[in-house]
Amino acid sequence: MLKCRLILFLILLLSPLTVNTLSAQCPGDDGFPYWIWSPVDVADYTSFSFAASYNAVSGWNSIQGNIAHTVFGPFDDITMFDDNSLPGGVAGRTTRFSQAGKGTCRYMLDTCGHCMSAQVTYDAYVRLNANLIRQAAAIYGLDSNLIASTVMAHEIGHAMGLSHIGSDLDSCDSVLSVMHVSVNRLIECSVFNPQIPCDSNGVYALYPFRVGDYCPCAGVSCL
Ligand SMILES: [Zn+2]
Numbered sequence: 320m321l322k323c324r325l326i327l328f329l330i331l332l333l334s335p336l337t338v339n340t341l342s343a344q345c346p347g348d349d350g351f352p353y354w355i356w357s358p359v360d361v362a363d364y365t366s367f368s369f370a371a372s373y374n375a376v377s378g379w380n381s382i383q384g385n386i387a388h389t390v391f392g393p394f395d396d397i398t399m400f401d402d403n404s405l406p407g408g409v410a411g412r413t414t415r416f417s418q419a420g421k422g423t424c425r426y427m428l429d430t431c432g433h434c435m436s437a438q439v440t441y442d443a444y445v446r447l448n449a450n451l452i453r454q455a456a457a458i459y460g461l462d463s464n465l466i467a468s469t470v471m472a473h474e475i476g477h478a479m480g481l482s483h484i485g486s487d488l489d490s491c492d493s494v495l496s497v498m499h500v501s502v503n504r505l506i507e508c509s510v511f512n513p514q515i516p517c518d519s520n521g522v523y524a525l526y527p528f529r530v531g532d533y534c535p536c537a538g539v540s541c542l
Pocket of ligand 1: 473477483500
């Protein structure tokens with residue numbers, strides 16, 4: 320009987336700890352704005368191989384089904400380019416813009432009935448520190464396009480609205496998401512793509528329903 324109680328106690332003690340550790344290592348929600356149309360078109364103007372952005376996009380498409388990305392679309396929703404002036408140690412940075420801040424459709428309805436407000440994404444810029452990425456590739460003896468693809472996948476996650484997770488001190492068994500804050504840990508733990516279940520669940524939390532096709536601006540005010 321005593322033995323049974325001891326085992327139960329350990330299970331009770333360990334269960335919440337395990338759950339908390341896992342949830343703490345999965346990305347959360349960075350808040351508005353969100354995309355309301357898909358596929359989200361990623362335009363790659365970086366110095367890296369086209370395969371890098373194609374792989375990043377494919378990675379997100381393969382782990383979830385509610386928001387699609389493409390590198391073949393006409394919209395340049397996410398524009399990616401080199402920026403070697405990013406602060407030291409920063410491999411990439413994403414800036415999101417809402418419909419309220421940009422575009423001729425702001426505070427108009429689209430033909431599907433969505434209001435083009437601050438809650439709706441207009442576009443995003445992704446800047447990559449190409450010099451830093453190439454330095455990291457040389458240090459780790461890996462293809463710079465693989466590192467670039469990993470950073471691109473991470474930044475596309477930010478463009479969707481996913482937040483950072485983790486710290487430089489995490490062991491590999493707790494590096495469970497491409498949204499991990501440390502690109503060094505991503506490389507060292509061979510996390511080069513979005514992961515199931517952390518990243519897929521993160522997307523499903525932000526986009527619980529399939530993001531539908533583009534709807535043109537109706538020109539009707541929704542202020
Ligand atoms: Zn980040």
